[in-house]
Amino acid sequence: xxxxxxxxxxxxxxxxxxxxxxxxxxxxxxxxxxxxxxxxxxxxxxxxxxxxxxxxxxxxxxxxxxxxxxxxxxxxxxxxxxxxxxxxxxxxxxxxxxxxxxxxxxxxxxxxxxx
Amino acid sequence: xxxxxxxxxxxxxxxxxxxxxxxxxxxxxxxxxxxxxxxxxxxxxxxxxxxxxxxxxxxxxxxxxxxxxxxxxxxxxxxxxxxxxxxxxxxxxxxxxxxxxxxxxxxxxxxxx
Numbered sequence: 001x002x003x004x005x006x007x008x009x010x011x012x013x014x015x016x017x018x019x020x021x022x023x024x025x026x027x028x029x030x031x032x033x034x035x036x037x038x039x040x041x042x043x044x045x046x047x048x049x050x051x052x053x054x055x056x057x058x059x060x061x062x063x064x065x066x067x068x069x070x071x072x073x074x075x076x077x078x079x080x081x082x083x084x085x086x087x088x089x090x091x092x093x094x095x096x097x098x099x100x101x102x103x104x105x106x107x108x109x110x111x112x113x114x115x
Numbered sequence: 116x117x118x119x120x121x122x123x124x125x126x127x128x129x130x131x132x133x134x135x136x137x138x139x140x141x142x143x144x145x146x147x148x149x150x151x152x153x154x155x156x157x158x159x160x161x162x163x164x165x166x167x168x169x170x171x172x173x174x175x176x177x178x179x180x181x182x183x184x185x186x187x188x189x190x191x192x193x194x195x196x197x198x199x200x201x202x203x204x205x206x207x208x209x210x211x212x213x214x215x216x217x218x219x220x221x222x223x224x225x226x227x228x
Contacts, residue, residue, distance in 0.1 A: 004158065034216075041124075043205065043218040044159075093158065104216070106151075106158035 002028045004096045006107030013084055013114055021079045021110045023094030029074035030096035034104065035067075038091040050077055084114040117141060119148075119206045121219035129227045134193040136222045138206030141187070148189045149207040149216070150180055159205065165189060176200070201226045 003026040013019045023033055032051050036044040048064075050056040050071035058064045066088075068080040077096070081088055091111050097104040122137040140146055147166045151159040163174025170182040176199075180191045189206060206219040 006158075009156070036218075041221075043220045045218075046215060049215075095159075103161055103164075106160070108156065108158040 002105045004105045004107040006110050010111045015085055015114055018082045019084055023077045023107050025075045025096040028098050031099055032097050033077040034095045035079050036093045086114045089114045117208050117217045119208045119219040121206050121222050123222050125223045127225040128196045131195050134196045136191040136204050138189045139187050140208045144210050147209045150191050151205045153203040196226050198226050
C-alpha cells in the first residue's frame with residue numbers, strides 16, 4: 001500500500017508554546033487528508049478534514065483557532081497545536097487518500113506531551 | 116448517527132487457536148465496514164473492507180469477516196492465531212457518499228505462547 005509519513009513521532013513541549021506536526025504522502029497525491037486524535041485506551045476521533053488548497057472542515061467541538069490545519073500541497077498537510085496545554089497531550093494521527101472512494105492510508109502517529 | 120460497538124476491549128488467545136473479535140454497527144443505510152490493525156507505535160493498516168459486495172470478506176494475514184445484516188454484525192476471525200497478530204484492532208464504519216470514518220473503541224488482542 002501507499003505510504004503516509006508523520007513527523008515527528010514524539011514531541012514534548014512546554015505549556016503555552018506551539019507545535020507543528022507534518023503529514024506527508026510519499027508516493028501518491030493526496031487530495032484529502034484527515035486528522036484524528038486518540039486518547040489513551042480510547043478510539044480515534046476525527047478532528048478535521050482538509051482538501052488541498054481549501055480550508056479545513058472541522059468536526060463539532062474542535063477549536064479551529066487552536067488546531068490550525070494547512071493543506072498547501074497534494075503531498076503535505078500540517079497540524080499546528082497553538083498555545084498548547086497539558087490537556088492537549090494526546091496521540092495525533094493523520095490519514096491521506098487519493099480521491100473519493102479510495103482507501104485512506106494512515107501515518108504512524110505523533111505522541112504529543114505538553115508539560 | 117453512525118456508530119460501531121466493539122464488544123470486547125481485550126481478547127487473549129493461545130497461539131494456534133482461533134481468533135474472534137466482535138463488532139456491531141448501527142445502521143440507517145447500507146454501511147461500508149472496515150477492520151484496521153494498529154501495532155505499537157505504528158500507523159493503522161487496513162485488514163479488510165466490506166462495501167456491499169460479497170458478505171464474506173477475506174483480508175490480509177489470514178483474517179476474514181462476515182457481514183450479517185440481520186445481526187448488524189461484522190465480526191473478525193482468523194482460524195489460527197500467530198504471535199505477530201498481537202495488536203489493537205479497530206472496527207470502522209462509513210456510509211456511501213459520506214467520507215467520514217467512525218471508529219470503534221478498539222480491541223487489544225494478546226497472543227499467549
